[in-house]
Amino acid sequence: MTSPSGIIDLRSDTITVPTPAMREAMARAEVGDDVFGDDPTVKRLEERTAELLGKEAAVFVPSGTMGNQIAIRAHTEPGDEILVEANAHIYYYEAGAPAALSGVMCRCLPGDRGVFTAAALEAALRPPDQHFPRSRLVCLENTHNRGGGKVWPLEELQSVAATARHHELRLHLDGARLWNAAVASGIPEREYAALFDSVNVCFSKGLGAPIGSAVVGTREFIARCRRFRKMLGGAMRQVGIIAAGALYALDHHRDRLAEDHANARRLAEGLAALPGVELRPGEVETNIVLFRVRRLKAADLAAQLEPRGVRVLALGPDRIRAVTHLNVSAADIEHALAAMAPLLR
Numbered sequence: 053m054t055s056p057s058g059i060i061d062l063r064s065d066t067i068t069v070p071t072p073a074m075r076e077a078m079a080r081a082e083v084g085d086d087v088f089g090d091d092p093t094v095k096r097l098e099e100r101t102a103e104l105l106g107k108e109a110a111v112f113v114p115s116g117t118m119g120n121q122i123a124i125r126a127h128t129e130p131g132d133e134i135l136v137e138a139n140a141h142i143y144y145y146e147a148g149a150p151a152a153l154s155g156v157m158c159r160c161l162p163g164d165r166g167v168f169t170a171a172a173l174e175a176a177l178r179p180p181d182q183h184f185p186r187s188r189l190v191c192l193e194n195t196h197n198r199g200g201g202k203v204w205p206l207e208e209l210q211s212v213a214a215t216a217r218h219h220e221l222r223l224h225l226d227g228a229r230l231w232n233a234a235v236a237s238g239i240p241e242r243e244y245a246a247l248f249d250s251v252n253v254c255f256s257k258g259l260g261a262p263i264g265s266a267v268v269g270t271r272e273f274i275a276r277c278r279r280f281r282k283m284l285g286g287a288m289r290q291v292g293i294i295a296a297g298a299l300y301a302l303d304h305h306r307d308r309l310a311e312d313h314a315n316a317r318r319l320a321e322g323l324a325a326l327p328g329v330e331l332r333p334g335e336v337e338t339n340i341v342l343f344r345v346r347r348l349k350a351a352d353l354a355a356q357l358e359p360r361g362v363r364v365l366a367l368g369p370d371r372i373r374a375v376t377h378l379n380v381s382a383a384d385i386e387h388a389l390a391a392m393a394p395l396l397r
């Protein structure tokens with residue numbers, strides 16, 4: 053469905069607006085004070101999410117950033133070290149929160165489009181010694197945002213997880229777009245989740261809900277997360293009105309992510325055929341298309357597309373991100389390509 057604004061907005065899958073049917077479900081939601089545990093819709097969403105991911109419990113949070121950060125806080129103690137890939141959202145885009153909120157150090161691992169090896173993890177681990185911070189938690193991201201929506205190969209994940217377990221490290225997955233990984237690979241979300249102690253999933257990216265994420269894990273771990281959610285002001289009251297949008301998205305918008313992936317592939321193929329573009333279409337596995345421009349600056353391309361009704365995100369001097377989602381149709385992709393072609397030839 054094209055955006056109601058008529059603009060083809062490829063900046064992010066966070067920009068989707070609720071469909072009329074989703075709004076209807078939100079308007080009808082049964083609500084109560086969730087801090088008292090009285091909101092039946094939030095309860096249903098938490099149960100459903102935990103069940104889908106094969107974990108004991110879930111907690112609903114306002115954003116993916118809060119989900120990741122309360123999980124880090126609940127896994128660690130100040131002075132611990134967490135191991136993250138150098139382009140991970142947790143490290144790159146969460147405003148320094150691991151340092152500010154959990155007092156932990158980030159050790160960055162080199163990755164290939166977000167994917168790192170068990171050997172890279174092994175090489176970064178600290179032996180137990182009073183001089184060193186304690187290596188405590190490994191965080192992975194699937195799909196990987198700055199890796200261009202890359203899906204972690206399952207064997208690679210299994211080998212990193214086995215190494216982490218061998219060294220008694222905990223594992224957290226930033227699964228903001230785990231739904232996309234599951235659709236692209238055919239591997240159910242719970243199979244990925246089984247390798248982790250905690251997983252953060254977002255309802256407000258490709259699934260198209262306006263707000264919300266959830267963290268899943270053991271009952272005991274989620275109880276700890278609830279305390280940190282409260283501490284950060286993220287415990288909400290009659291929030292079933294929002295949770296209803298997320299429940300609707302889980303029921304109706306997961307399978308359709310395949311359309312977004314097909315649209316991203318079509319966009320990538322069209323762009324790769326233009327001489328001013330550097331892009332390997334084979335690397336586009338889900339809904340994120342990253343490319344470099346040769347003949348003009350990325351910011352200039354974004355600015356020149358705006359009056360033509362197309363929005364993209366300049367990620368660096370020559371790097372552009374375009375993301376497909378619920379409010380971008382196959383016809384919109386052809387329009388976007390037609391708008392970009394004269395500027396990139």
Ligand code: TLP
Pocket residue numbers: 063064065066114115116117118120141142145193195196197226228229254256265
């Ligand atoms: N990503 C946003 C921006 O913050 C960059 C986007 O437009 O892609 N994990 C991953 C992998 C994410 O991509 C995001 C959002 C989050 C966590 C944070 O989610 P929110 O925005 O709900 O805090």
